[in-house]
Amino acid sequence: MTEERPTTRLRLTPLLAAGAVLQVMAILLYAGNSSLQLFSPVWNWLPGIVMSAVAAVTCWRTAGVVASNRAVRRLWRSVALTAGLVAFGVVGDARVTAVAPDLIPRQQHDLFSSVCYALAIAVIIWALLRLPLERQGTSVRFVLDALTIAVTVGVFAWYFMARSAAEGDSQRTTVPMLLLAVLGLLVALAMVKVAVTGMGGLESGTLRWFAAAAAVGTAGGGLFPLVVELRSGFSGSMIFIPATMICVALAADRHRRVAGEPVRRPRRRLFSLVPYAAVAATDLLLLKVSGESGLTVTIVALAATLLTALVVARQVGALRDNGRLLRRVDQQLTQLNEYQDELTHRATHDGLTGLANxxxxxxxxxxxxxxxxxxxxxxxxxxxxxxxxxxxxxxxxxxxxxxxxxxxxxxxxxxxxxxxxxxxxxxxxxxxxxxxxxxxxxxxxxxxxxxxxxxxxxxxxxxxxxxxxxxxxxxxxxxxxxxxxxxxxxxxxxxxxxxxxxDEALERTHEADQKLGADLRRAFDAGEFSLVYQPIVGLPGGSWTGLETLIRWQHPEQGFIGPDTFIPIAERTGLIVPLGTWILHTALGQMAAWDAEFGPGVAPRELGVNVSARQLREPGFAGEVREALSFSGVSPDRLVVEVTETAVFDGGVALNTLLEIVRLGVKVALDDFGTGHSSLGLLRTVPANTLKVDKSFVAGIGGASEEAVIATAMIQITDGLHLKAVAEGVETESQAETLYGLGYRFAQGYHFSRPLPPAEVRARLVDGRLARSSGIRN
Missing domain, CATH: 3.30.70.270 (Reverse transcriptase/Diguanylate cyclase domain)
Known part of the structure; x- marks a missing residue:
């Protein structure tokens, strides 16, 4: 539906001022010259010639403004051509006035003027019929209304002709007058039809000026001579042609001024007034004629007129009722369309944010x-x-x-x-x-x-x-x-x-991850995973102080697959959650078995279990730790949860879960310290008991190396914060001695022991000689 725009008020423009001056001049020339005969009637045609030329130029300029709309451009060029033809026709009438003034009052033209006027009417009617009207069925109704006008005008013209003949003035009204009146009214009707039905490129104000032009031209050129007796050499067109062309020029000027603005939709009419006006006019003529034919005919004519009025009243009432019903239907359809639009919007947009869904x-x-x-x-x-x-x-x-x-x-x-x-x-x-x-x-x-x-x-x-x-x-x-x-x-x-x-590399990685992820799930269900335990020892003697739990996977086809390969995939696929639960329960169960067999004096004092960031973000993980401790019977202070810096660096739910675990009495170790975000702020926010210095700082330790500087700084920090420092990846006796000299008292690595399966851990505990040499302590 086109947006409605407020009506543009008529304002004084040079065109309107010039037109008004010419129209006043035409009226004064006609009134003064027809009564006093001051000069030749030829000069009375001058305002019409000038105004027709002005209208032609104005319409042609307007056609250039609306060049983007082909239909509207064609209409304005047709109107400009029509105005030009009228100007030439008026010139011909001026010539006839000079050579045969008696023909003018009877609306008779020479061949040149007749051709110009006929072409003008044909051009404008053809242009109007080619307009793309917005409502269906308009053409059929237009033809019916045109026939109604033709019959009505024909009856009136016949009456005046018959009356003139009866009065002995058979020359007053001629066939050209009749044709001109009928064609002029058809033009007016076409203009009105366009105005009330709408045309995509013209707004209603412009169309009303068009309709006014046609009505004025018809009244002056066709009907005026039928009802007014004119003097020799004078015609109503001398007054009405300038008025008609002023309306045409103002229509063009208005359209040029409002070009580009939204077009107003015309108001819907319930019915056409043309048939009722034609019937009313014919009834009046019938009453006039019947009055001259006796009382009987008059009574019958009155009855027919009254019946016609009653039928019209009844039909108008029915049309109004239908109009109210149609308006109600329109309102309901509008609401239905609004509901449909709302449903469509809801079906395609998110209800919370309003974004597309x-x-x-x-x-x-x-x-x-x-x-x-x-x-x-x-x-x-x-x-x-x-x-x-x-x-x-x-x-x-x-x-x-x-x-x-x-x-x-x-x-x-x-x-x-x-x-x-x-x-x-x-x-x-x-x-x-x-x-x-x-x-x-x-x-x-x-x-x-x-x-x-x-x-x-x-x-x-x-x-x-x-x-x-x-x-x-x-x-x-x-x-x-x-x-x-x-x-x-x-x-x-x-x-x-x-x-x-x-990129494609991600795809290959994803495919490999998917395949290995499927193997992980199968391996988990088949029990292919096992746990090993690497001792954490005291320096310098190397006695065991605890164990770190590590997972191993022996693939039936690929052989040994390291944790650095499958643990990241387990985290991405989510398998790390059930896998981590299995590790926790199995390790604590093994710890309980060693306690039962060897007692607290011989069994390992602490057991470390690695926990991933995904596990810490999992709802209820602290509850799982509590359940595993309760089920195994292991004291919470003997369990050490090992987490990386990355897992808790962002805080949030992972840190909250870690705090819940600490409240159970469990200890926390920051694993691989120095390789992650390395924020010292972690030491204030994370409730850690132990820092495990990454093996990358241990491998190059010795002398004044950078690794030695970092290792020294870390032991100073841990001592100052009363934390336990464990050096990882110790592989040589030289490294162990250097670390001890720097102040480290705990370490782990292959120099002391590789990760051991449960059976070997048990064997080392059973061996009395190893117990005496290693000195397992609480």
Whole structure:
């Protein structure tokens, strides 16, 4: 539906002023010259000639303004041609006035003027019939109304002709007058029809000026001579042609002024007034004629007129009722369309954020693929969003999602598609963008996204992992989303808060991970995993102070597969959770068995178990630790949970879980210290009892090496914070002596013992000689 624009008021313009002057001049010339005969009637045609030429030029200029609309441009050129033909016709009438003034009052023209007027009427009618009307059925109704006018005008013309003949003035009204009246009224009717039915490129004010021009021209040129007796050499066209051309020129001027503005829709009419006006006029003529024919005919004519009026009243009432019903139906249809639009919006948009949903996102991606349009698809997953929901509640989580959505929508371009795919996952479609361009855009987006957002009174930091896939020939939306999802999880595995562009290497890694992941699940179900234990010893003597639990996998086909290969895959596939639970229960069960066989004086004092970041983020993990301790009967202070710096660096749920475990009485060791984020702030936030210095700092230790400087700094820090320091990866006696000289009192590595299966650990405990030489202590 076109937007409605307020009506433009008529304002004084040079064109309107000039037209008014010419019209006043035409009236004064006619009134003064017809009564006093001051000069030749030829001069009375001058305003009409000038105004017709002005109208032709104005319409032609307007056609140039609307060059983009072919139908409207064609109409204005046709009107300009019509005005030009009228100007030539008026020139011919002026010539006839000079040579045969008696022909003018009877509306008789020479051949030149007749051809000009006939062509003008034909051109304008043809132009109007070619207009693209907005309502169906208009052409049929126009033909019926035209026939109604023709019959009515014909009856009146016949009456006046018969009356003139009866009065002995058979020359007053002629066939040309009749034809001109009928054709002129048809033009007026066509103008009115266009005005009330609408035409796509013309607004209603312009169309009303057109209709006024046709009505004025018809009244002056066709009907005026039928009812007014004119003097020799004078014609009503001398007054009405300038008025007609003024209306045409004002229509063109108005259209030029409002070009480019929204077009007003015409108000719907319940019925056409043309048939009723024709019937009323004919009834009046019938009453006039019957009055001259006696009382009987008059009574019958009155009865017929009254019946006609009653039928018209009844029909108008029915039409009004139908109109009210139609308006009610229109209102209901409008409401139905609004409901349909709302349902469509709900079906394609997310209810919480207002962004496009998954269905619309995939449809938009498919449309871009169908157009062979280059674009990139990005998947955005908020990091640690579950922590917000768990700690602050779902209301805050929803407010955060809305804030992130608003920021996301404000950060993208107008053609981009931002979508919430579900939960805390968002999607972006970036049309016209290649991979490198997408990375540059996401760099800017990351800067915007990492700014704190306000949600329900909380200032929250937003982190997101983003995966990007570039559209390529033959891909599908599902495949693009899979690739972007693969890149997103690779970015998340590399440390969160990052983005990654999909490439074939990721695919190969993913395929290998999937295959190895399937083997992991099979191996877990088949019991192919086993545990070994590496001693942690005291320096300088090397006596055992505890054991670290390590997992081993002997693949039936590939042989031994190291933990550094399958543990990351277990974390990505989620298998690390059940696997970690099995390790915890098995290790504590083994610890309980050694306690039962050897007693607290001989059995290892502490048992370390590695816990991954994925396990710490798992809901209820602290409860699993409590359950495993309870089931095995091992004292909590003898269990050491070993975690890496990366697992707890970001805080959040992982740190909260670790604090819950500490409250159980379990000890915490920071494993591989110095290789992760290496933030000393961890030593204040993480409740660690032990720092395990990574073997990379031990391997090059000796003399004034950098490793020795770092190792010295670490032992000073641990001593100052009253933490236990364990040097990992000690492989030579020289390294052990150097570490002891630096202040280290605990170490582990192949120099003391390789990781031992449970049977060998038991054998070492049983061997009395090893017990005496190693000096196992509490």
């Amino acid at each position: 998954r269905a619309l996102f995939e449809q938009s991606a498919q449309a871009m693929l169908d157009r062979d349009e280059p674009f990139c698809l990005a998947l955005i997953d908020l990091d640690d969003f579950k922590v917000i929901n768990d700690r602050l509640g779902h209301a805050v989580g929803d407010a955060m999602l809305v804030a992130v959505s608003t920021r996301l929508a404000a950060s993208v371009r107008g053609d981009d598609v931002a979508s919430r795919l579900g939960g805390d996952e968002f999607g972006l479609l970036l049309p016209g963008v290649t991979g490198p361009d997408a990375i540059e855009m996401l760099n800017r987006l990351e800067e915007t996204m990492t700014m704190p957002v306000r949600a329900k009174g909380h200032d929250l930091l937003v982190g997101a992992s983003i995966g990007v896939a570039e559209a390529r020939p033959g891909t599908t939306p599902a495949e693009l989303m899979r690739r972007a999802d693969l890149a997103m999880y690779a970015a998340k595995d590399s440390g969160k808060g990052k983005f990654l562009l999909y």
